[in-house]
Amino acid sequence: MKKLLFILLLYPLSAYSQDGQKPIIDMHLHDYTEQTYFVAPASDGTMSPASLAEFHEQVLAIQKKYNIVKAVVSTIGGPNTLQDDKKWIPGYYTNKPPTDTVAFIKLIESGELKVFGEIGAVYGGYTLSHPDFEPYLDICERYDIPVAVHTGGGPPNITYQCCPDFRLKYGDPLTVEDVLAKHPKLRIYIMHAGEVFYENALRLMLQYPQLYADLGVILWVGKQPMDYAERLLRQAKEYGLIDRIMYGSDQMVWPHGIEKSIQQLDSYDFLSEADKRKIFYENAARFLRLDE
Numbered sequence: 001m002k003k004l005l006f007i008l009l010l011y012p013l014s015a016y017s018q019d020g021q022k023p024i025i026d027m028h029l030h031d032y033t034e035q036t037y038f039v040a041p042a043s044d045g046t047m048s049p050a051s052l053a054e055f056h057e058q059v060l061a062i063q064k065k066y067n068i069v070k071a072v073v074s075t076i077g078g079p080n081t082l083q084d085d086k087k088w089i090p091g092y093y094t095n096k097p098p099t100d101t102v103a104f105i106k107l108i109e110s111g112e113l114k115v116f117g118e119i120g121a122v123y124g125g126y127t128l129s130h131p132d133f134e135p136y137l138d139i140c141e142r143y144d145i146p147v148a149v150h151t152g153g154g155p156p157n158i159t160y161q162c163c164p165d166f167r168l169k170y171g172d173p174l175t176v177e178d179v180l181a182k183h184p185k186l187r188i189y190i191m192h193a194g195e196v197f198y199e200n201a202l203r204l205m206l207q208y209p210q211l212y213a214d215l216g217v218i219l220w221v222g223k224q225p226m227d228y229a230e231r232l233l234r235q236a237k238e239y240g241l242i243d244r245i246m247y248g249s250d251q252m253v254w255p256h257g258i259e260k261s262i263q264q265l266d267s268y269d270f271l272s273e274a275d276k277r278k279i280f281y282e283n284a285a286r287f288l289r290l291d292e
């Protein structure tokens, strides 16, 4: 009974799904516009849904099945296309520094931007420490808007496709350090927890106790990033950093990535149930200050 009471205190009753599935917060979801949505096979061969409408339907169904109660969503190529879902916290996708501070503040004041990110600076040849990001980070600090920055690599060959300025080295979490030094009050999380640079992610988190990380695509997209995820989590557990690691799916155009990433995180036997609850829900609820 004591244990039940404790659980009830931690999670409001409404957060439970009907079958008792515990709540999850997805810190890394993507949406698309009709112009940017694309159909392609995932790394496991699964095709993405044929249309944006079907994509939305499948994402919402999986969110319901797994009791995903909140999701930070950044839409590639524009404003979020599914604004009527109360679960979705609007992010702001960009590869480079925005160019209009007045418009940026307007988005914050209207509630259309609640998280600045995903910032895929690495794809545009930038790091978050580039001076052109500075005014926007100032605004985020002033308005207490969390910042979400991509760390780690990207899909193979991307330098020869969309993104000639992409460089792996820009994905190193240590490139975020100047921002942490200048903005001690800024709420910030490094997406994909550094991926190949996971050791630098852990080192940076030890150095800066306000820094959080999400797991994102490293939980499901392929053998190599999944190796990094496991090593990162084992070391995070040893170093006492589990309290600042958050679940994120980074499903892109593949809704089944949400399911795969949840199952992968659930499968780690070196994490306790309490660790998993922290990663799936509690850390993100604290970071996002959901109780406010």
Ligand SMILES: [Zn+2]
Pocket: 028, 030, 118, 216, 250
């Ligand atoms: Zn992403």
